[in-house]
Amino acid sequence: MMTNSARYLRWIAGAGAVFFACGAMAADLKPAASAPAVAKDADAGSSPWQIRVRGLGVITNDSGSVTGVPGSDLSYSDTVVPELDISYYFTDNIAAELILGTTYANIKEDGVLGIPVGKTWLLPPTVTLQYHFTDFGAFKPYVGAGVNYSLFYNQSEKAGFHNLDLDNHFGIALQAGFDYMIDQHWGVNFDVKKIFLKTSWSADHDVLGPLSGKAKLDPWLIGTGVTYRF
Template identity: 75%
Template sequence: MAISGLNCSRWVAGIGAGFFAFGAVAADLTPAPAAPVAEEAISSPSPWQVRVRALGVITKDDGSIDQAPGIGLQYSDTVIPELDISYFFTDNIAAELILGTTYAKIKTDGLGDIDVGKAWLLPPTLTLQYHFTDFGAFKPYVGAGINYSLFYNQSDKAGFKNLDVKNDFGWALQAGFDYMLDEHWGVNFDVKKIFLETDWKVDSSPVGGAPLSGKAKIDPWLIGAGVTYRF
């Protein structure tokens, strides 16, 4: 009985040693937990963008005087500073609002180019644009929208008084491009065509104070170049 008990103890001890060795091997084979991987920060550009441009305003010399058929109007061209603000709804779709002010000198055309007066013009223009994104740093776009032209600080020349050019809506078409130098800064070239025809009137002293009236068809080209900043 003593011998049998000793053999049994040795058998149990052997089994225990075997399980211990198997556990040690299994522990060595268990893969270590993966180290946490830091998530790469993905920066997306701000939807806001601003541009500052030098803008040439080139008008169409067209218009009419109701009391003098065959006599038209002409207007002066100007160069002005201009600010625009854009908001990108997606990478491709954006809205742009341009802000700037200019003036136009008004003359008769076909009647000895008589100076009639001068009117300042604030033409805020809102366009909806499509931006092409397949050309790297070169980012062309096209747009269309609406303009509302406000005429203010109107003055008349000798022989005329009470010049009044009416505020009015017009349509706008646009094409241009940004060339981005880095994530934020770029250069811009932009062309807009505004279709603007409005009513005007003035009292005319040279013909006995009789009022003159008609249509002023200005239809300006807005040609600009400047700097782009994307927030």
């Protein structure tokens, strides 16, 4: 019959065996491998702000009239000017763009009278709402539509004319273009806009007296330049 001392020794020996077995199992266990870091999307965290600087060709529609003069017509000079636009992206696809620039037009009665009238400067701030296509990699085309408000200023008259004045006027703008992004921030841009702009004009002439009519400019704005996304 086993004595109490023998039972205690047997119990201690069994507990020690279990302890060392558990220690060996713990030593064999390897720490769980940490999950690989997920690469950050190159576009993630980029600013919603973007600017573009373009060289812009302004090509007008030569159309207009002198009230009460049958066969009259107006023509306007085409120009090349700098343009700045500022865009804000609400989502990857939807953006608003503010287009800033100024240009001038030489005005000529190009019908029965055939005489130069004068020159006016034009500030046409334009806001468009755009849809950007995002399925073509670095090539990012877009379309847009918006409103233009044309401010005519600093008018000057040719000989015989006085008090040349053109009314400020709202117009509708349509737009299409694309950015080709070289990297996350820099790209090149090509853009075409059509502004539907018709306004009233008036002037005094030394011989013909007061003159007035309609000036339909409807310019095409064709530009190319550099894009920077913050």
